Amino acid sequence: MIRSSPNVDAPVPPLWHRLLRSREAGTGVGLLVLCLGLWIATPFFATVDNLLNVAEQSTIVGTLAIGMTFVILTGGIDLSVGSVVALAGVVLALVLRGGHGVPLAMLAAFAAGISAGAINGALVAFGRLPAFIATLGMMSVARGVALVLADGRPISGFPDALRALSTTRVGGVPVSVLIMLALFALAHFVLHYTMLGRSTYAIGGNEEASRLAGIPVARTKVIIYAIAGASAAATAVLLLARLNSAQPIAGIGYELDAIAAVVIGGTSLLGGAGSVTGTLIGALIMSVLRNGLNLLGVSSYVQQIAIGVVIVVAVLVDMALHKRSQTLTV
Template sequence: MPPTHKASTRLSAATLARLPGSAWVLLVLVLVFSVFGQGFLSIANLFNVGTQSTILLLIALPMTLIIMTEGLDLSIGAVLTLAGVVLATVVVGTGSVPAALAAALAVGTVFGLLNGGLIAWLGIPPFVATLGTLGVAQGIALVMTDGQSVVGIGETIPGLYAGTWLGMPIPLWIAMACYGAFHWLLYRTRFGAYVFALGGNREALQFAGVRVNRYLIAVYALGGLMAGVAALLLTARMNAGHPTAAIGMEFDAIAAVAVGGTTFDRGNGRLPGTLLGVVVVGVLRNGLNLLGIPSAVQVAAIGLLVLVVLLIESYKTKETA
C-alpha cells in the first residue's frame, strides 16, 4: 500500500474515532427509521422533528450549565408546565400576549431563584431542593386549573408555533437565537468562565473573591427564565395550557445533556454536544411515533439511548488509553 494511502487511511480512522458516541447513534437511528419509518426522511417530517425539538432545546441549554456546576434541576418540567398554565390564564383573562409572556417569564424566574437560593444559601442538595420545588410547581398548576386545560387562548400564540419566516418555522428561529445567546454566554463571557469553574474548581473562585453563591443562583434563575420562554412554544403547540403538559420533560433534557457529553463533575460541558443530544432524542421520539410505539416504551428507549452512548464513550476512552 502506498505511504500516502496509508496516511489517508489512518487519518480517516482517527477522524471517525473522534466522532462522539451520540453521532454514531444518530446515524444508526436515521438509517433504521429511514427503512422502517414511512416518510421519515421527507422534508415535512424533518422540519417536524426540528420544530418539536425546540422546546426540549430551550430547557436543555440551561440544564447544561446547571449540570456543569455539579447541580441538577428536576423541577424544570413542572415549572415549564406552571408557566404555560399562567401564560394561558393571563392571555385568556386579559387578551394581552406580552403580559402573558411576562407573567410566564416571572413565574419561571421566581422558581429558578428559589432553587438557587435553597441550594446556595441553605446548602440543600440540588436533587432534594429541586424535587421539592417540582412538587410545589406541579401542585400550583393543578390547583389553578382544577386539573383541566386552559383553553380559548386565541389565534396569536398558536399562529406563532405554526408560522414560518424565510421558509423556516418560527420556533426554529427562536431556538437558533437562544442557542446563539447561550453559546456566547458560556464561551465568550466572564459568567461562562465562572460556570466552568463552579464545577471544576469552586474553591479557586472563592479564594479569588468571587461571590460564588450569586453566580450559582444566577445559573438556576436562568433555567427558570428559559422554562418561561419554552412555555410560550409549549402553549402555542398545544393551543392550551395543560397542568401536566411538560411533566417528565426534565428527564428528556437531562438525557440530551448526558448524551451530548456533559458530565456531572469537574465542570465539563459542551453546548454543541447538547444540541446534538437534543437532535438524537428528537429523532428517536419521532421515529418511534412513526412506528406507533407507545409513549411509555419511548421513555425506556431514551434511557437505553443514554446507556448506549455512555458505553460507546467508555469503550473509546479505553481504546485511546
Template sequence: MEKVSSRLKISRETSQLLSVLSGLILLSLIFGFMSDKFFSVDNLLTVALQSAIIAIIAIGQTYVIITTGIDLSIGSNIALAGIVAAILMTSGVAVPIAVIGGLFSGCLVGLINGLIVVYGNIPPFIVTLGTMSIVRGVSLVITKGIPVTDLPEAFTTIGTGSIASIPIPAVIMFTLVAIFGFVLAKTKLGRYTYAIGSNFEAARLSGINTKRTLISIYIISGFLAACAGLILAARVVSAQPTAGTGYELDAVAASVIGGASLLGGEGMILGTFIGALVIGVLRNGLNLINVSAFWQQIVIGAVIIAAVYIDRVKRK
C-alpha cells in the first residue's frame, strides 16, 4: 500500500512539474513573439537576476506553506537584514562578519515567529502579520527612515558581480535551490515537514518533535529572507528601510504556482523555483511590452487566485 501511495505521489509531483514547466515555456514563447529582445542573452540573464530574490524567499515560504502556515514577515525581514549588515559595515566591521550579522538577524526573526506560533498557539498568519509590522518599524527606527549608503565594494559585488557571465545572485539562487531541495526531499526534516502538513496530530502521536520542527522551519524562512535582503542591498548599493515591501506576495505566488498547497502537505522546491521563474518572466515580459507596474500587480494577484483555484479543483 505504501508503494502505491509513493508512486501516486511521485506521479502527482511529476504532473505538477510538467504543468508548471509547460506554463513557463508557453509564457516565454508568447513574450518572445511579442518582443524580439526577450530571448536575447542579456535579457535572459536579467530574468535570472530578477528571479533570484523571489526564488530564494519562496524556498522558505514553501517550507512554511507545506506545514499549513504562512510567513508574512519576509519582506520586513529582507529590509532588516540588509540594514543590520550595512550599519555594521559602515561602522568598520569586516564584510564577512557584517554578512553573518545580517543573516543572524533574519534567523532571530524566524526564531521569534516559530516560538510564538508553537508556544503561543497563535495562527501563523496573525503572528507573522504582527512581526511584519514590528520588524518594519524596527528598520525605520534604526535608520530614521534614511537609507544606509557607502557600502564597500567587497559587499556590493555580491549583487552586481558575475561568475562566468552568470550573475552572482543567480549562482546563489541555484545553490540554495539545490541545498534546500535536497533537505526537503531526502532528509528527516523534510519528511517531518510533510508529515506535519498532512496531519499534525498524527505526526505528533507518531513521535515527531513537531515543536522543534516548526521552529526550525521558521528559522529557515528567516535565514533565506536575510539572504535575499543582503543580495538586494548589494544590488542597489544601499540598505533601504522600505526594501522588500510586498515581496511576501511574490513568495506565496511562486510557491503556489510551483505546486505548494495552502492546505498543507504538498510542495516541491524545484516547482517553487520554476514558479519564481514564471513570476520573473511575467514581470520582465510585461516590462518589455511597456505594461504599467500597476497592471503587473493586478496580473500577479490574478495568477495567485488562478493557481489556488486549480489546486482546489485537482484535490476534488
C-alpha cells in the first residue's frame, strides 16, 4: 500500500497531535469529562482537599496496578496480587514487631512479594501453566501463608517512621501519592526505554517471534511476575502505613480492582498493547468515580453497578478508538 520512497527523516508530528492519537487519549478525555461533570454536580468535588483525597484513595489500586500492567502486557494475568498484599503486609508487621527497623522490615516484605511473584512466573514460564491457573493457586497459597503467619489475627502497633508514609505531606501533597507517581514514572521508563520493556511488549505481541529472535522469554516472564509481586509489596507498605494494622485478610478482591484499572486504561488483555500512563488514568477514574458517587450520596451498592458499567463502557470505547487508530497509523 505504501508507495512513497523511504522518507526516514519525516518530522515527528507535534506533541498535541501525538497525544490526541495515543491510546491513552480516550481514557484521558473520559477522566476529564467525569471530573467536569462532578464539578458541575457538586460543589464539594473540585476542592483542593477533596482532590488530594481522591489522589490518596487511588494509591492502593494504582500501585498494585503497575505490576499488573506489566503482566497483562505480556498477555498474562495475575490473580494472586491481592493475597500477596496481605502476605507482604503480615511479613512487614512481624519483622517490625520482632524489634527490627523499618528498612529491614520493608526488605523482608519485598522479598516475600517478589518470591511469590517469581514462583508465579516460574510456573507460567517453565511449568507452562496458564497464568490464570498458576496465579489462582498462588492466590490461595499466599492468603493461607499470611493467615498462618499472623495466626489469623490482625497485627498492629508500628513505629512512627512507617505511619509517616501516610501522614506526611510535601507541599501539601500526601507522600503516598508522590510515591505512587514516582513508581509510575519508573514503570513508564522501564517499559519505554529499556530492554526489559521492549521484551515485555514483544512477548505480548508475538511470543513465538520473540523466542525465535532470541528474547529470553521464560526469564523475562519470571521477572515480569516478580515485578507484580514487588508492586504488591509496595502496596502492602502503603496500606499498612494507612491502616496502622496488618491484616491477613487484607486485599481481598484487590486483584480485580487492579485488573479493572489496567483495562480501563486501555491495555489489551491479549497483550502487546497498552501503557502505565493509561493505567494511572484508569486508577484515577475508579477513584474519582467512587469519591464522586459518595459526594452525591449514592449508596455503595449502586456504586458497584456504576463501576461495572464504567469498565465495560471504557473497553468498548477503547476498542472503537483503537480501530480508528489502526486505520490512522502513520
